[in-house]
Amino acid sequence: MAAAPLRVIDFGRVSPLRSQTLWHAIAHGVSGGGPATLSLMQPAAPYVSIGYHVPYEDVDHERCSDAGLPVYRRMVGGGPVYLDDGQIFFQITVPVEDTPAVRSAAVAGLLAPAVRAFRAVGVAAVLEDHGDIVAGGRKVCGHGAGQIEGAVTVVGNLITRFDHAAAASVIRTPDEETSVELERLMRRHVAATPADPEAFRDAAVVEYTRALDRVAEFSHLTADELDALTELDERFTSPSWVEEPARRRGSTWRVKVKSGVWMAAAASGETRAALSVVDGRIEWARFADPMLNGAAAAVEDSCRGRTLGEAGLVLCRRGEPGMRLAGLLGDVEREIRR
């Protein structure tokens, strides 16, 4: 018996809300026996999306409100992200029984055709071992994944234009300096790839049909999915959904810009540390402790270029405040390794 076709739905430009709820409705449909589906869409306006487990307070709601950005919680993983019409979203949704049990293998397998689609439109993309899609060492595609009911969905985006300032500004940081450093890291490690969206879509269809050994069938939502969409529209705009069921952030704060590139901060009483860590080494640091007595800049300089462990040892030689800061660096290291 021939395999079911790969359903392809290109929704075009849709509202920010629908750019989330449409593919969740597809997951519901695939879970109920519908065919594997490749979907694409472009949000017509900017907004912020947060991963299912992300604490609500990780978003700077004041800035979002000032900029008129709605915040929606998705049902797959990853952190808070700024999204706008410079990004074309794609989602591949398949029945859970059709994916490898090993989650990393499932995600890699479902992202691989997208990587080939990037390459087909002239972007020298590669899928790194840890799951990021990069070109020239810079991340060019955000992604998230998860099991929604009985379906597995992997989402990603073609970024034709990226607003680094907006992307950094919507993330709540301990202070303004940290926000500036976050934007600097984003500019260095996240890149847009101005490929033709239609060519990318066509290439994605070719690559996913080939990978899944199916024939493409351009289609639309079923009546059941449309019913689910109505419910999802309501749920995703409900404060109880957006603000809960987030876990609470501990005393350590972190943001992953790309694999190996982190912003992190920790505090205990009046002792505070904020850091950027790239490939295991501190690039930027800001320390505060009442007993540093104006030596903070020198202490920060002594840690730059070192691993967190090395910096901790250096700090321990600086007496009580240094030992307190070393403790915070230990907290940051544990958080980053998690």
Place this chain on the structure above:
Amino acid sequence: MPEVRQCDIPSDLYYWPEKHIWARPEDDGTIVVGVTDVAQHLAQNIISAMPKAAGRPAKRGRSLGTIESSKWVGPVTSPVNGEVIEANPLLGSDPGVINRDPYGEGWFVRIRVEDWAAESAELVTGDEGLAAYEAFLDAEGIDCGEAA
């Protein structure tokens, strides 16, 4: 602890192999539920866990909460019907405990079951349970000694 395809599978627990879930009846009549060594191996580095809160219903085959690893969010499936009476408070601050100790400190929720005698009949345990789990792992080609 017995090993099945290099995965730790204690013989005294009850399992739903396809969902990689274990259940353990307690003296007070409640059931402690968690994910197996196989599940934590497949998930790899668990960065977040969100069990349902106490008071929420547990329905066999439905989600008891979710865990996240490597941008993947997946459900933890309930093996029984009943009511969640406690979520593991450690998971909020240390979700990695599921990787380190899935049958101990990494338990997920405690459930008050409606009818354990009937519920347990749907699960496998003892030597028969190990054999059933091994058959499933064989069929899926899963081995905890291999890099996930």
